[in-house]
Amino acid sequence: MSEKTVKKKDEVVIETTHPNLEIFKIDPWVKPYAEDLALRMRRYEGVRKSLLGEKGTFKEFANGHHHFGIHPFGDGWIYREWAPEAYGLYLMGDFNNWNRVSHPLTKNADGTWEIYIPGHDALTHESRVKVRVVGRNGDRDRIPLYIRKVVQDPQTHDFSGQIWSPEEVFHWTDGDFKIEQSEPPLIYEAHIGMAQEKEAVGTYKEFEEFMLPRIKAQGYNTVQLMAVMEHPYYASFGYHVSNFFAPSSWFGTPEDLKSLINKAHSMGISVLMDLVHSHTIKNFAEGINEFDGTSHQFFHHGARGYHSAWDSKLFNYGKHEVIHFLLSSIKYWLEEYHFDGFRFDGVTSMLYHDHGLGTAFDDYAKYFSLNTDIDAVTYLQFANELIKALRPDALSIAEDMSGMPGMCLPIEAGGIGFDFRLAMGVPDFWVNTLKKKDDDWSVGQLWYELTTSRPGEKRIAYVESHDQALVGDKTLIFRMADKDMYWHMNKKSPSLVIERAVALHKMIRLITISLGSEGYLNFMGNEFGHPEWIDFPREGNNWSFKHCRRLWSLADNPFLRYEDLKHFDVAMIHLMHDNALMGGGVPQPLWIDQMRKLVAYKKKDYIFIFNFHPTDPQVDFELPVNDTGGYRVIMDTDEPRFGGNGLISHEVIYEVKTLPGMKQQTGFQIYVPNRTAMVLKKVTLKD
Template sequence: MVYTISGVRFPHLASIKNSSLPSFNDDRRTNAVSFSLRKDTRSSSGKIFARKPSYDSESSSIATTASENLGSHQSDSSSAEPQETVSEVTQVHDDVDAHKAETEGQEQTSALSTSGGQSYKENIASMSESVEQKVVQRKIPPPGDGKKIYDIDPMLKSYDGHLDYRYGQYIKLRDEIDKNEGGLEAFSRGYEIFGFTRSDTGITYREWAPGAKAASLIGDFNNWNSKADVMTRNEYGVWEIFMPNDADGSPAIPHGSRVKIRMDTPSGIKDSIPAWIKYSVQAPGEIPYDGVYYDPAEEDKYVFKHPRPRKPTSLRIYESHVGMSSTEPMINTYANFRDDVLPRIKKLGYNAVQIMAIQEHSYYASFGYHVTNFFAPSSRFGTPDDLKSLIDKAHELGLVVLMDIVHSHASKNTLDGLNMFDGTDGQYFHSGERGYHWMWDSRLFNYGSWEVLRYLLSNARWWLEEYKFDGFRFDGVTSMMYTHHGLQVEFTGNYNEYFGYSTDVDAVVYLMLVNDMIHGLYPEGIVVGEDVSGMPAFCVPVEDGGVGFDYRLHMAVADKWIELLKKRDEDWQVGDIVFTLTNRRWGEKCVVYAESHDQALVGDKTIAFWLMDKDMYDFMAVDKQATPRVDRGIALHKMIRLITMGLGGEGYLNFMGNEFGHPEWIDFPRTDQHLPDGRVIPGNNGSYDKCRRRFDLGDAEYLRYHGLQEFDRAMQHLEEKYGFMTSEHQYISRKDEGDRVIVFEKGSLVFVFNFHWTNSYSDYRIGCSVPGKYKIVLDSDDSLFSGFTRLDDSAEFFTSDGKYDDRPCSLMVYAPCRTAVVYAAVDGDEDSSLVPISLVPDDV
């Protein structure tokens, strides 16, 4: 029997989910397929450098060894000593360079080379050639002095001890990487050395597993025989095997073969998916995933056809999950998303798509955040080439593609993840309690480990290089930056909360490194960080002393809307709304959103559900009288989203389906869970019925959902035309608690929000800065948007001289209750009325 999953064909093997692990030399055989085993003529092609292992992961930290400096704001960064293993490796490199001439032409015992007499820097170049990857050598600019942050935020001067120490650690790490690895550009190409690499003569497989006592490569290609392809180990814990081509020139491991590494470890014999695997699949009836050697023939590899779009001035992000993007109860595919969802995103007016759950994760319901295989795109949705085709199509449509990357934690799975990979607790993660996130039930990386840095930096670069992603949304950054992970801690804005013993400097320095690498190699790259703490200088360039992100997620806004939606309309304060939306650090850009993807999960509530509750199911037909709850919900849904976009940041994000008030929760397929105490948590019979997006509801013109979708579309195109999110001119002229009215200017636009539940205002005077004629360019009360059409959108408005609300002129408008209206200054006969809707044709 042969199964085919996502284009990979492999023979069926007996399930091992209930069996104990075999002994190290046992074969994993099946009667379904027979193999003729080749004579074991393979040998190691040399040795490769890796940082010497330290089984006390706490002591291997590069940055936290000088803990006194972290607690003292006025410490002298020059007193911090580099971590011991860094000095040790530096000495190793010095010794090798000194004796290189003497050993040229001889087999090397130094771990700094893969072939005789080469320095590590030269080795990087030769390895690149061996895998036939023509890498254009790009240089990452050297660090600056890191002092500009004190000019940007003078309050930081009181914490220069911590900040100078942090930047000093960053400089030292950059210097060590330059000295020992040939620079950050070379260091971030670990995927050309580790994992599987292909040359003209064969395949080399390398794995860093310092805790293992023996290792062999097993898989379909050798009938899972652990005696056939035994690996050799160097002094740095790197295991290696070279597998020459077969006599006919074909590779020793056929494309699509399942592979694992079997190791004799301190925890016993275990089979693991290679840490650098590029693809993995779950066979039918089996629980653990298998790694897949993915190396299609040249003629079958996807070739990108379209260049990356230019970096948008303002980001309008459509957050997506490929698997649940179908209207049908199924796991959707990369191909279907490419053909069906990307044109929809373009038509709606977004200029960026952010894709969740790309990195392989064995637990579907984790939303993609419990990653098991960091270099592998999820096989649930298709093949790596399918994903490349998706990204290429997005680029053709002018959409930048951001990946929701997870470097904040990892799945605790031991069979198909990194946890206990070499049988030790602290290989990739902190050992003991520090390496475990009790709320997420996952493992935490040790960012002070040299090889962890190589792994994560290379991982970020891999997705940019191989798949042409345009940037990242880094998940869980707050958890990374603090040893308390932001749990049971309330950030008040006091700077003592950011710079002290609870700051994980190793993690912050890693974030500085990865941002420097991304922006150095890809100046147009976009990096967004999920930080709820408000860390100062988070979005300041690394060379100036910042962490280096382009945007932070403005996470307080969604929480504020939930807080308000629990109250009566009479208890809303418009000044509080404005303060929350505009309360962000000067000069640091934000991506704002009205609601998070987590609110769409079963048990939580989206804004639409908070507003309309069960009435959403029975009173959304346009030919049926709506209830007061639905009328209120539709009106406020539009107002909340527009004011969030208007005042909340330089970027805007929407999770798919929320643009039209998706009425269903996301409920991942699950079975009953039997707890040790006898209790049973009921499942949903493994159903996908609520794990999808009902785009058909937003498209149905006979439903009020369509009006919400059209308003979101108009909102995006309005921003496309006027660029109001990034306009240099912003002035909030009115926050009237009595009238419940908010008025503000963005560029040449004037936004008027009337949050009053009953009061409409005729001849309502609003201030403005540009004299002349104004027209309505967006009206939330338009019938197209399921409104009541109380305004004449063809009307013209003319300003009057004289200061009003501290503006040089003013105009009179009609402000119906629960409406948002945008006015634009126009010249002469310029027609701007509802232009945004017609900016793109119905069929993209």
């Protein structure tokens, strides 16, 4: 009944017979599931040993992209492919006039195939290639699994692989860039194609030139890029990935993406990638499905290998070759493109056989049951170990709504190894709250939802997800303002509906970012209340781009309220960052009042006060702070620069004294208008 942890450079080795792991001290609720945790760690150690041997590392293991695929080799080119149950493979392309039989690959004993093509000029930069695969599912033309660029024929719309080997190698200038671990991630989530105002697909270069300065000016220190991995259907939002080593050709060239990341680093901005290893497109022509002719090459066989809600294929994480393929993808994006980490999409779907659909995770027993896919748990541990071995400063974020215990604890502590978990319950809470009448809002529930997390877990808080901006759903402000947004967002156009929406938009963001989360995320445009939903070009809208863009001109228009919301977001982000107010655990609650809809709390030398009441201001509100000195308002949601009425003074010093109505308490009296929030900072009183 012992545990021994040995740390070596670039690796984690756990020797365990029955773990007495740190997770039990951090989260005592997992103690009844000690055997399940022991199984987790035994599986981790056992599979790790079978993959790496006694002394290997994942850094050495995850090199599929260096071995497989098409590479210059000697005086020619080598092409290797893993297709264990295929009957025959034939390389074809521009180089052989698409001859389907002239270049057969030879099968090796381990199920890999290869061909050597002599001559440096046999394959040329930007020439197109495919591989003809003959298997039990027929004779199909496929895109090589490790291809690094994909192109679509403008006439036939057919996708092909493309040799990408430019003469001039991209010159990186970001060698000194590292993520500062003490800096909380303030994440600007963005979609390259939508991040412009023209009715077309935006490019990597346009994002670099226009969006990066905007993101920097707004105070965000991290950009999270969606839809980077190649996907044939633009309207999939990038989540139906087809090629795991090719950046999306929708937005430009690989060099364009490298330039974007290099520029971001020069501006002090980290770049995360939205990594989709939870599923993949089921297509044959563009994707990896049944590449060798079988359904089980990468995926579970039968119903287990298909996600009915997503109409996509599901990986078999228990298969060593699949682990190798996916881990090599992670290493490739870190090495080749200098990404600073990943937001892992669909982690909940990976962790549970039912994908978490319809499951209420209200009992720890639901995390340690036959419904849990332990192979997926092990894969995620491997992924996080690899990331830290390659880039100790890199970030990994789990998109998990289940709250799996140990998600953000180190592997050697019994965890899965992520740095952060997206607080997915927070957007759901706000949606459900806005469905209620204002008088029925529960500030107690608000406090609970925004402060509760697993022990030892760091959270990325966010108000609304990108999914809420899609057609069929509603952004937060559109839920509140509805059709009035089209008529009354002019600053001189009175509307009680808009006044409420704008006021709550600011309050909701401020309380979400400040109630203890260690990071914050915003989807582009939501910060200024973008009025248009996202409707990707499709047959149903006549392939229009009208609603698949961001109207930045609205945010920059001095006559519209969108500008007020933009200014507020900038001030809020800078307030939280410049004063180191992110994280720090649950703030000290000072006042939570359901009847008056008041919430007040203290973080360091700062006090946050919120009055969510729809009609009642609080005059001479007595706030006990049990402190000395005085406080002064440094920011509030009612400031004129944010479209407010300027009812709150920033000049008054609120001296802490014995409160008239609470003789045993010290604090101060303050005017708190309804539907406003304010931040006060402690000041030194003059004699």
